[in-house]
Amino acid sequence: MTEPNLIDAAADEAVTLTSELIRIDTTNTGDPTTLVGERAAAEFVAEKLTEVGYEITYVESGGKDRHNVIARLAGADPSRGALLVHGHLDVVPADPSEWSVHPFSGAIQDGYVWGRGAVDMKDMVGMTLALARHYKRHDIVPPRDIIFAFLADEEAGGKFGAQWLVDNRPDLFEGATEAISEVGGFSITLRDNVRAYLIETAEKGIRWMKLRVRGTAGHGSMIHRDNAVTKLSEAVARLGNHRFPLVLTDSVREFLAGVTEITGWDFPEDDLEGAVAKLGNISRMIGATLRDTANPTMLTAGYKSNVIPSTAEAAVDCRILPGRLEAFDRELDELLGPDIEKEWMELPPVETTFDGALVDAMTAAVLAEDPGARTLPYMLSGGTDAKSFQRLGIRNFGFAPLRLPADLDFSALFHGVDERVPVDALRFGTRVLDRFFRAS
Numbered sequence: 185m186t187e188p189n190l191i192d193a194a195a196d197e198a199v200t201l202t203s204e205l206i207r208i209d210t211t212n213t214g215d216p217t218t219l220v221g222e223r224a225a226a227e228f229v230a231e232k233l234t235e236v237g238y239e240i241t242y243v244e245s246g247g248k249d250r251h252n253v254i255a256r257l258a259g260a261d262p263s264r265g266a267l268l269v270h271g272h273l274d275v276v277p278a279d280p281s282e283w284s285v286h287p288f289s290g291a292i293q294d295g296y297v298w299g300r301g302a303v304d305m306k307d308m309v310g311m312t313l314a315l316a317r318h319y320k321r322h323d324i325v326p327p328r329d330i331i332f333a334f335l336a337d338e339e340a341g342g343k344f345g346a347q348w349l350v351d352n353r354p355d356l357f358e359g360a361t362e363a364i365s366e367v368g369g370f371s372i373t374l375r376d377n378v379r380a381y382l383i384e385t386a387e388k389g390i391r392w393m394k395l396r397v398r399g400t401a402g403h404g405s406m407i408h409r410d411n412a413v414t415k416l417s418e419a420v421a422r423l424g425n426h427r428f429p430l431v432l433t434d435s436v437r438e439f440l441a442g443v444t445e446i447t448g449w450d451f452p453e454d455d456l457e458g459a460v461a462k463l464g465n466i467s468r469m470i471g472a473t474l475r476d477t478a479n480p481t482m483l484t485a486g487y488k489s490n491v492i493p494s495t496a497e498a499a500v501d502c503r504i505l506p507g508r509l510e511a512f513d514r515e516l517d518e519l520l521g522p523d524i525e526k527e528w529m530e531l532p533p534v535e536t537t538f539d540g541a542l543v544d545a546m547t548a549a550v551l552a553e554d555p556g557a558r559t560l561p562y563m564l565s566g567g568t569d570a571k572s573f574q575r576l577g578i579r580n581f582g583f584a585p586l587r588l589p590a591d592l593d594f595s596a597l598f599h600g601v602d603e604r605v606p607v608d609a610l611r612f613g614t615r616v617l618d619r620f621f622r623a624s
């Protein structure tokens with residue numbers, strides 16, 4: 185363990201760095217022409233690393249003005265696989281008129297660091313960067329190599345960040361066997377002030393699907409039997425109203441069993457959704473990991489009230505449980521029928537087991553800082569860059585530790601208004617990560 189005053193200094197720096205990173209507006213709308221500060225953030229990180237002696241690799245991905253920084257800290261045993269610690273530097277947009285403080289102020293007030301990215305995920309980037317600097321400054325050698333990766337474009341699916349690097353620069357992740365990043369390691373408070381830290385072991389798959397129907401164009405005043413708008417509307421309604429079957433994956437089953445052990449609550453399969461509601465705010469996310477979902481999000485058709493268009497299109501956001509892809513496709517085909525054209529962008533589900541030395545090290549690090557707490561695996565209903573690193577055979581975990589106040593609606597802060605992270609939680613997370621890096 186690092187001497188207390190030294191790790192306190194690293195924790196202080198994690199708070200400052202998180203605030204400084206938030207002040208660099210790295211909004212990623214998905215449209216590369218609107219990029220603002222991704223380059224500035226990457227250069228900031230690169231400078232912080234080189235300043236303390238790291239040799240970094242600075243990669244512009246995909247020729248699209250996207251910026252990534254990778255650095256490796258040599259461990260004591262080079263024969264062991266490396267640990268990859270990755271974080272994205274981009275954030276989703278924020279409208280200042282909706283916020284209590286400016287979303288790119290990085291204000292430190294009322295015990296919180298405020299701003300877009302405070303929990304997604306400049307908090308983890310700040311903690312990681314502070315520890316990377318701490319180790320280099322004090323010649324601290326971890327048990328095995330740690331690869332620090334600061335990445336572009338996660339919020340638009342990573343096509344010009346993690347995906348591109350995995351396709352084009354896999355050498356940068358050579359020897360990495362396990363990885364940590366968002367979204368996990370945060371606490372929820374269950375009965376009697378017992379905290380459970382949720383470590384992400386699985387993610388649903390993402391399929392952003394476009395549906396297209398072709399019909400016959402015509403005048404809106406005539407009898408018309410081949411209307412693309414009508415056909416598409418029917419298909420979208422069938423899909424949007426469909427309830428995919430309840431499937432308990434291992435991660436969800438283990439999570440619920442852990443909650444039962446702590447609280448005594450039952451999760452009967454005939455009223456699982458009702459029982460999950462007892463979990464409070466986090467139930468929105470847990471509830472979404474019990475079934476596949478397909479939510480229609482966009483409709484496009486026509487250009488004039490009295491013209492029947494020849495095509496109509498819809499976008500549907502599908503989220504698919506690990507192991508469910510084939511079954512999902514069968515149900516989809518049945519619901520939509522043969523006349524609907526489909527195309528999509530897909531990122532696979534992720535799932536690993538909640539066991540082994542790395543999981544033990546995460547649990548030990550958390551419990552050393554929060555005695556009496558528990559760690560539990562859980563499935564993220566969204567997606568992260570873990571989907572890309574899985575393709576390199578790397579085992580992925582969401583572990584960005586934060587001890588949170590019981591009444592904070594943490595999951596609502598992701599992409600939400602007044603996104604903020606408790607200063608104490610950043611300091612706690614830095615100490616936990618330090619113990620973890622030095623024991624893993």
Ligand SMILES: [Zn+2]
Nearest residue numbers: 304305338366
């Ligand atoms: Zn994120």
